[in-house]
Amino acid sequence: QSLEDCPLDEDEDAFPALGEEDEDIDQFNDDTFGAGAVDDDWQEAHERLAELEDKAGSSREPDGPVGNDGDVLGDPEDALAERLTRLVIDSELEDPAIMQAVHTRDPPQPGGLNSSIWDSSAVLRRIRGPLLAQEMPSVSVLDYVLPQRPPQARDEERDPSERALPRRSSSPIIGSPPVRAIPIGTPPKQAAIPNFNQQILCPKPVHIRATMQQRYPAPYGERMSPNQLCNVPNSSLLGHPFPHSVSPVLTHLQRAQLLGGAQVKLLPAGRMSPSQFARVSGLVGSPLPSVNPKLLQGRVGQMMSPAGGFRAFFGAPPAPPPSQLPHPPGPGSHLQNLRPQPQMFRPDTTHLHPQHRRLLHQRQQQNRNQHRSLNGSGGDRGGHRSSHQEQIRKDPYANLMLQREKDWVSKIQMMQLQSTDPYLDDYYYQNYFQKLEKLAAAEEVHGDGPKKERTKLITPQVAKLEHTYKPVQFEGSLGKLTVSSVNNPRKMIDAVVTSRSEDDETKEKQVRDKRRQTLVTIEKTYSLLLDVEDYERRYLLSLEGERPALMGERKQKICDMYDNLRGKAAGQDRPSDDHFMQIMCIRKGKRLVARILPFLAPEQAADVLMATARNLPFLIKKDAQDEVLPCLLRPFSHVLYHLPLGTVTSLVQQLTNLPQSAAAPTNLHLTAVLQNKFGLSLLYLVLSRGEELQSSDTNTELMQDNQWTELMLMATRELLRIPQGALAKPVSIPSNLISLFSRYVDQQKLNLLETKLHLVQGIR
Amino acid sequence: EKHLVLLRDGRTLIGYLRSIDQFANLVLHQTVERIHVGKKYGDIPRGIFVVRGENVVLLGEIDLEKESDTPLQQVSIEEILEEQRVEQQAKQESEKLKVQALKERGLSVPRADTLDEY
Numbered sequence: 058q059s060l061e062d063c064p065l066d067e068d069e070d071a072f073p074a075l076g077e078e079d080e081d082i083d084q085f086n087d088d089t090f091g092a093g094a095v096d097d098d099w100q101e102a103h104e105r106l107a108e109l110e111d112k113a114g115s116s117r118e119p120d121g122p123v124g125n126d127g128d129v130l131g132d133p134e135d136a137l138a139e140r141l142t143r144l145v146i147d148s149e150l151e152d153p154a155i156m157q158a159v160h161t162r163d164p165p166q167p168g169g170l171n172s173s174i175w176d177s178s179a180v181l182r183r184i185r186g187p188l189l190a191q192e193m194p195s196v197s198v199l200d201y202v203l204p205q206r207p208p209q210a211r212d213e214e215r216d217p218s219e220r221a222l223p224r225r226s227s228s229p230i231i232g233s234p235p236v237r238a239i240p241i242g243t244p245p246k247q248a249a250i251p252n253f254n255q256q257i258l259c260p261k262p263v264h265i266r267a268t269m270q271q272r273y274p275a276p277y278g279e280r281m282s283p284n285q286l287c288n289v290p291n292s293s294l295l296g297h298p299f300p301h302s303v304s305p306v307l308t309h310l311q312r313a314q315l316l317g318g319a320q321v322k323l324l325p326a327g328r329m330s331p332s333q334f335a336r337v338s339g340l341v342g343s344p345l346p347s348v349n350p351k352l353l354q355g356r357v358g359q360m361m362s363p364a365g366g367f368r369a370f371f372g373a374p375p376a377p378p379p380s381q382l383p384h385p386p387g388p389g390s391h392l393q394n395l396r397p398q399p400q401m402f403r404p405d406t407t408h409l410h411p412q413h414r415r416l417l418h419q420r421q422q423q424n425r426n427q428h429r430s431l432n433g434s435g436g437d438r439g440g441h442r443s444s445h446q447e448q449i450r451k452d453p454y455a456n457l458m459l460q461r462e463k464d465w466v467s468k469i470q471m472m473q474l475q476s477t478d479p480y481l482d483d484y485y486y487q488n489y490f491q492k493l494e495k496l497a498a499a500e501e502v503h504g505d506g507p508k509k510e511r512t513k514l515i516t517p518q519v520a521k522l523e524h525t526y527k528p529v530q531f532e533g534s535l536g537k538l539t540v541s542s543v544n545n546p547r548k549m550i551d552a553v554v555t556s557r558s559e560d561d562e563t564k565e566k567q568v569r570d571k572r573r574q575t576l577v578t579i580e581k582t583y584s585l586l587l588d589v590e591d592y593e594r595r596y597l598l599s600l601e602g603e604r605p606a607l608m609g610e611r612k613q614k615i616c617d618m619y620d621n622l623r624g625k626a627a628g629q630d631r632p633s634d635d636h637f638m639q640i641m642c643i644r645k646g647k648r649l650v651a652r653i654l655p656f657l658a659p660e661q662a663a664d665v666l667m668a669t670a671r672n673l674p675f676l677i678k679k680d681a682q683d684e685v686l687p688c689l690l691r692p693f694s695h696v697l698y699h700l701p702l703g704t705v706t707s708l709v710q711q712l713t714n715l716p717q718s719a720a721a722p723t724n725l726h727l728t729a730v731l732q733n734k735f736g737l738s739l740l741y742l743v744l745s746r747g748e749e750l751q752s753s754d755t756n757t758e759l760m761q762d763n764q765w766t767e768l769m770l771m772a773t774r775e776l777l778r779i780p781q782g783a784l785a786k787p788v789s790i791p792s793n794l795i796s797l798f799s800r801y802v803d804q805q806k807l808n809l810l811e812t813k814l815h816l817v818q819g820i821r
Numbered sequence: 822e823k824h825l826v827l828l829r830d831g832r833t834l835i836g837y838l839r840s841i842d843q844f845a846n847l848v849l850h851q852t853v854e855r856i857h858v859g860k861k862y863g864d865i866p867r868g869i870f871v872v873r874g875e876n877v878v879l880l881g882e883i884d885l886e887k888e889s890d891t892p893l894q895q896v897s898i899e900e901i902l903e904e905q906r907v908e909q910q911a912k913q914e915s916e917k918l919k920v921q922a923l924k925e926r927g928l929s930v931p932r933a934d935t936l937d938e939y
Contacts, residue, residue, distance in 0.1 A: 454837065454839055454850050455837075457839045457840050457848070458839065458840040458841070462840070463841075465843075466841055466842055466843050469843040470843065
């Protein structure tokens with residue numbers, strides 16, 4: 058169904074006919090909002106009316122929405138009645154008395170137009186209440202009602218209804234509820250024409266059952282929701298052959314009438330009559346999903362669908378309505394919607410200005426089916442007989458949107474969320490909810506489970522469809538046409554890449570280029586990293602046979618990453634850390650390294666560590682602003698865990714730059730390290746690891762041991778020398794440092810060291 | 822069902838949401854424009870609003886119970902408009918100073934609205 062369907066088109070068509078754009082629309086103006094609002098062929102209506110007295114069962118073919126120009130007729134109620142009678146098959150009427158009443162009924166005064174709208178609405182609505190309450194009225198109601206109403210109801214109804222709808226040659230018009238210009242629910246404003254409306258209700262209801270779709274009980278108060286109005290005509294006008302089971306419907310209406318009181322006034326025909334009909338049908342019907350969504354067709358305020366649907370109906374032979382209307386598929390082509398549910402009767406409102414139409418529909422919609430009202434702000438008063446009278450809306454505008462429309466909008470939005478690979482498209486959201494779920498599971502509060510789930514928006518994952526691109530082919534053309542599209546782009550510009558000669562570049566440019574290259578390398582490596590990190594998930598999702606391949610890919614990528622990091626030096630054994638240093642100078646590069654480290658093989662990781670340690674002062678200097686180095690601590694410590702003593706020793710060597718040549722008075726390297734948070738923490742970590750190894754491992758080689766001892770002696774000496782104030786505050790102090798130092802220094806110095814380095818817990 | 826809508830130009834509208842569509846075009850009923858300045862706020866009744874979807878930043882439902890307990894203090898419309906004017910003025914002046922300072926340094930930061938807020 059095309060969503061951007063007819064409504065617009067029909068709007069455009071309709072516009073010329075409608076001129077007014079009043080700011081202050083007289084909402085009581087029947088011509089615009091009442092029965093007169095629906096455009097009808099007044100001439101025809103006039104004719105019909107003229108024949109009202111003469112013909113009882115003549116079949117007419119109204120070409121447009123049923124509805125007569127009220128003014129022309131001079132008797133809106135009459136026209137309405139006309140339509141009503143059309144809706145009814147004589148043979149279907151159970152009560153001959155009713156029919157008779159319709160025939161002989163006098164047309165109500167035209168003067169009561171405005172009020173009558175409301176009146177009937179009130180009645181309709183009131184009637185609706187009980188009707189809604191039960192799907193199937195009991196036959197008894199009919200009996201109950203009939204005796205009281207028959208004379209009048211029949212009277213009014215018969216004639217107008219006969220005129221209102223064409224007799225279907227194929228089958229009798231069944232089930233079209235009488236169209237009420239005034240929704241039944243409207244409290245009667247005048248006592249005039251008391252019985253007219255009721256009559257309308259009577260016969261038609263028989264068929265209402267089938268036309269469940271419009272369920273908008275009359276608007277309360279003064280407003281007739283356009284939707285309702287639209288609904289009304291549709292249902293009634295398009296006489297659909299309804300199964301006989303509809304007869305109970307009559308009961309509904311009758312009952313409704315009964316309950317609603319006698320003050321329902323037939324709405325002046327004109328344009329509104331269709332809506333009235335619809336409304337009545339709504340009353341009768343069980344609260345079925347309103348067809349109104351079709352009206353609205355997802356366009357707020359655009360009521361063109363009813364009109365369209367209406368037209369469609371006129372042409373098409375009525376299809377037997379399902380006994381229980383399935384919820385309409387949602388707005389879409391109104392035509393499409395209407396086809397499957399031919400019971401939709403709507404006045405032709407296409408010509409109306411959207412605002413105008415909207416107000417119309419607004420009124421129609423005022424009484425929404427109970428079960429459909431979501432917004433709930435008192436918008437729905439269905440089903441309470443006694444409360445109909447007091448349905449002074451707490452919120453007359455509630456439920457302007459049908460549930461269907463709301464579903465439609467949310468359907469659209471959900472469709473946008475469909476993806477073939479949620480992880481790719483919506484990574485953060487998926488992860489976020491995974492974490493939430495883990496938390497929820499961890500809490501083990503099963504009672505809360507459902508609650509939490511409820512708030513989760515599940516983004517559906519659809520299967521990925523492979524589309525093989527086939528170039529567009531036209532039949533009858535010679536050869537292949539060149540059509541450029543997304544899949545087959547055409548070259549538009551000749552972009553030539555000119556590489557510069559080395560001479561031209563200035564030093565700044567070189568530096569800049571180098572930096573750019575580093576950035577590019579970082580980005581590439583990042584992509585590799587993300588891929589590698591993702592492998593675990595893919596592994597789980599993949600089939601058995603694919604797994605080795607995945608693993609292989611992963612390994613390859615890891616190697617590539619490492620190469621990127623260190624800079625591929627063909628043939629050489631990585632003599633320079635230059636490349637690596639470049640990367641490390643950039644904040645993102647540091648984070649990248651931190652993330653890569655877990656994936657690297659121990660030797661490679663150690664290599665990285667060494668390089669870092671070797672150049673630490675430089676890095677520290679560069680990191681002064683970013684202060685990102687500490688992020689490396691954690692992965693470094695992990696790496697350290699796996700390092701043998703020898704490596705650790707060399708690490709310490711690197712870090713401290715010991716032994717020094719005697720010429721250098723101060724160990725700048727060490728100083729820098731010690732003065733930096735990261736450096737100091739790293740040093741501690743390394744020392745701690747060494748200590749661990751020393752104390753735990755009894756098989757250490759002697760040489761390594763000696764190396765370590767020497768180193769430690771020197772280190773401690775240096776540490777002692779450094780003034781306390783110069784020391785940075787490390788991230789953490791391993792606990793075994795004391796034991797470490799105790800090996801190499803005497804007690805006094807140990808104490809010194811302790812205080813200096815805050816090794817003793819509690820001092821810090 | 823009262824909803825609060827924040828628009829791209831910074832306005833806050835509160836009203837009953839009557840209908841929406843797939844572009845997030847909104848129809849608000851009995852809308853009130855709420856201006857916040859500091860701790861005070863003022864409401865201007867506006868009636869019916871139809872908002873084009875692209876201008877909506879966020880939309881949320883107002884919990885009617887929570888609406889009443891707010892530390893904000895409501896003032897009259899004139900007062901809040903006055904406060905807003907003062908605030909705008911102060912902002913403009915500081916903005917001017919900033920631009921001036923940047924100009925002296927040879928930099929120019931384009932103002933947000935000229936960038937179409939992207």
